[in-house]
Amino acid sequence: MSPITIGNRVLGVAENGFFTEQNTAPIPGGRLWSGNDQDAGAARAWNDARAAYIAAGGRPEEFMPKGPDSSARRRAAQDFFWTHQPPPAAQPYTSNHGWGLAVDVATRAAAGWLMQNGHRFCFSHDEGERVGEWWHFRYVGGYKPVDRLAHLTPTERRWCRELDKLRRTGKDPDRRRVLVRELTQQRKRIWRAAQDTGWETRRRRARYASLLARTKP
Numbered sequence: 001m002s003p004i005t006i007g008n009r010v011l012g013v014a015e016n017g018f019f020t021e022q023n024t025a026p027i028p029g030g031r032l033w034s035g036n037d038q039d040a041g042a043a044r045a046w047n048d049a050r051a052a053y054i055a056a057g058g059r060p061e062e063f064m065p066k067g068p069d070s071s072a073r074r075r076a077a078q079d080f081f082w083t084h085q086p087p088p089a090a091q092p093y094t095s096n097h098g099w100g101l102a103v104d105v106a107t108r109a110a111a112g113w114l115m116q117n118g119h120r121f122c123f124s125h126d127e128g129e130r131v132g133e134w135w136h137f138r139y140v141g142g143y144k145p146v147d148r149l150a151h152l153t154p155t156e157r158r159w160c161r162e163l164d165k166l167r168r169t170g171k172d173p174d175r176r177r178v179l180v181r182e183l184t185q186q187r188k189r190i191w192r193a194a195q196d197t198g199w200e201t202r203r204r205r206a207r208y209a210s211l212l213a214r215t216k217p
């Protein structure tokens with residue numbers, strides 16, 4: 001089991017260098033640990049960091065692992081790097097790449113951004129700093145994704161979540177119709193209320209936009 005912990009919770013895949021569809025999730029150009037009930041995981045954190053980088057004007061191709069073995073690193077790749085030094089390689093089956101927790105980022109631009117902003121996504125340069133690698137960042141656990149539906153009322157949020165999930169899975173068209181009907185009525189209530197007391201109160205503008213996006217005819 002991975003020896004990397006936060007508090008007393010273990011981070012990373014169970015066996016160094018063994019990755020599955022379950023224990024890791026895709027990032028553009030690689031894979032990272034997919035987390036568990038207690039932790040959103042390195043892949044989600046990385047993908048959110050990347051989205052923030054792009055939203056801030058960075059180019060998508062800059063915010064990538066350097067190569068196919070520069071995020072989660074399979075045993076075979078670790079063996080290869082170990083027997084083909086330099087550059088120096090970690091003892092096989094010990095590194096954070098093997099636990100699905102580290103990325104060697106491709107560009108200085110993304111590395112610089114991560115130095116400034118990585119902590120918001122629970123990525124640290126501490127290990128990279130120690131070994132003199134500007135490109136190496138590790139996930140330290142505890143990432144809390146921002147809830148994109150936080151502006152909704154609890155009922156609206158529940159309906160939107162359920163509808164989004166059913167649409168993703170293509171299931172239960174009857175239930176989807178019911179949800180769309182409820183959300184449409186709620187959207188109209190918001191619109192009418194806004195005619196009386198304006199759009200700026202009770203987050204009406206943002207709530208209306210979220211419901212409209214799901215109920216457009």
Ligand SMILES: [Zn+2]
Binds near residue numbers: 097102104135137
């Ligand atoms: Zn590295």
